[in-house]
Amino acid sequence: MKNILYFLLLVITCNTQAQMDASILKDIETIEDKVIDWRRYFHANPELSNKEFKTAAKIADHLKSLGMEVQTGIAITGVVGVLKGDNPGKVVALRADIDALPVTERNDLPYKSTVTDTFLGTESGVMHACGHDTHIAILMGVAEVLSKHKDKINGTVKFIFQPAEEGPPPGEEGGAKLMIKEGVLENPKVDAIYGLHINSGTPVGTIKVKPEGIMAAVERFEVHVEGKGSHGSAPWAGVDPILISAKIIDGFQTIISRESNLIDAPAVITVGKITSGTRFNVIPESAELIGTVRTLDSNMREHIIKRMTEMASDIAEAYGGKATMKWRNQTVVTYNDPALTTKAVNTLKMVAGENNVEDMKAITGGEDFSYFQEKVPGVYFFLGGMTPGNTNPYPHHTPDFLIDDSGLTLGVKALSQLALDYLNKS
Template structure:
């Protein structure tokens, strides 16, 4: 396959990418409710004469493009769910759905992968190996769509899996890579402390869950500083603490919720165990009981060395060395991590910051938007990665 021809065709498809992205932006659907979006994707792939599976793991769509020659199979993933946020942008393609918008770039991810599929389908007779187009539902809402799609067999026969995420705060068109842990696992806890309420004038007759909870919040902060190797990374955040309603009444219960983030699976286990131990011991020492609900969220994203170098080299070749940079690891989470637990692969970022600084907002913001030309960079890396995989 002639890579330069593919890259030129990607550039020519830019108006189509914008059209698709803006259609999806105007018609967003929440996680696990993406029926119209899934149909749009399936119909588009079918029109390209690509084999299509729908309702994969619920609302996922998987396209299979078979090459005429033998070779490895590469899977490329894009997510397509939106968020429960009211779109506050003043643009022609503003969301038409109340309190729902694409505030994380998933509309752009979908448009990019469909454009890559368009170019590659046109050259199927020259293609060695196969391409699996993973259009994933429900990235934004736990338990996510990746795990159920994998359980449904979307990675069967796949040799390598790649994906990318647009970043609205990084320079447009620049590809960012990282080998090893790149994004964190994300877990949640909910702790209910049960004491004995009473009058504020008689604290000795009570078991005060508010005071016990306050001790616990402080104790939890010592886990990372005193139990985790300083070379490792971990975060425990207490996000809410609710107890009592009146100034002169000691309540019966206190509820504490928070999040836990880490990279290494052993550190993840350590954090969960220490949170449970500290909670139980702190409550027991003060005469209270507790109920702990601990939910494991998405796995960390670990980029495999060989595949990461491959994408780095591809991006350097098609975009230029000045447009490829290494990125620091992030404590945010992504369920793409499940895909590369199963198959070797890598997840890279594409900068998409708007030139007008007044319009630059972070992900999940009501005025989120991105430079649509960044989709060209991602699509070029995708098609070149496919073209060169079996050289």
């Protein structure tokens, strides 16, 4: 009888431990409307990479109102809040990206973006077409909730609001790399870091994650092709850089289809922009190709970069022209620390429900959160933002991109509990 009572007591104790603190949970539920309002404010007032001045000001004002130590101007527009718990311990960082994209919104929302700006010399609409507005609002919510419960924190929480995740403008530094360079992971030194990304194709209430590589390394490349101009009626008098560009693009794809072992890991080469010519009857002197390479394996990455560089030059030479390449690394592989991920999954299942946390395969999107993970162990996961039952969600980075606000509260719960569990169970 005594053993049975002990067993029942143990079960009750374990079940109690497998729940969020009631007072924290109540504060999260109370703050839901405020989080949604913040999200809609940022959606209606987006700013491009390295230009997030108003966004940063609003974030900083909020963190200061919570009594935090606040640093601004990190990596141009980055904001960091430091929340010290009542008890000593480790330091955990939570990160949200804050920049928007040069995309003109097509949604008919009361908080639709009508902002415009100049991007690479062209006037464009500006839109939070990747969900960074939700990331900001979620982390602001976590900051407000945890600031009310410093007595439950063994250590320090560092809130990192990072600019230019989509990449700084050409010729500028920015993003996670510059934040790290300017000391964001020091004073106090960060021991672990967590981040999330909303996903328009994952149902609200669902979280997806995996250990090790979850997102790809990203390279940006430029190919400059030199030919020889001539009249369009006499192509034999010149060297056509547009034809050479077409052959180079075709050649690049054979690196993926014929030289890359896609059984080991996926890889992608995409040419996203071609610039050449002025008139229908003029063969121009030059052309420029701009694109991206995505890899999840370091050996494949090195091989693809080497072969593309060789191929562009060789193809151009074969047709009487010349091609040179420039490379810029955008991100490394977003790598989830296996041990930290195992613990994080337990926490995420507690807040979302056992059946609402799913394993996922790696994707070829990229994230500069990966640079933080190069320095300290980290976990990155995906949060559902699709209205359940939606069979045709719009992709990220498109004018119709849409997120269901009801998914934000789970994000607040997840990051709050991840921070508490890391600090209090370390």
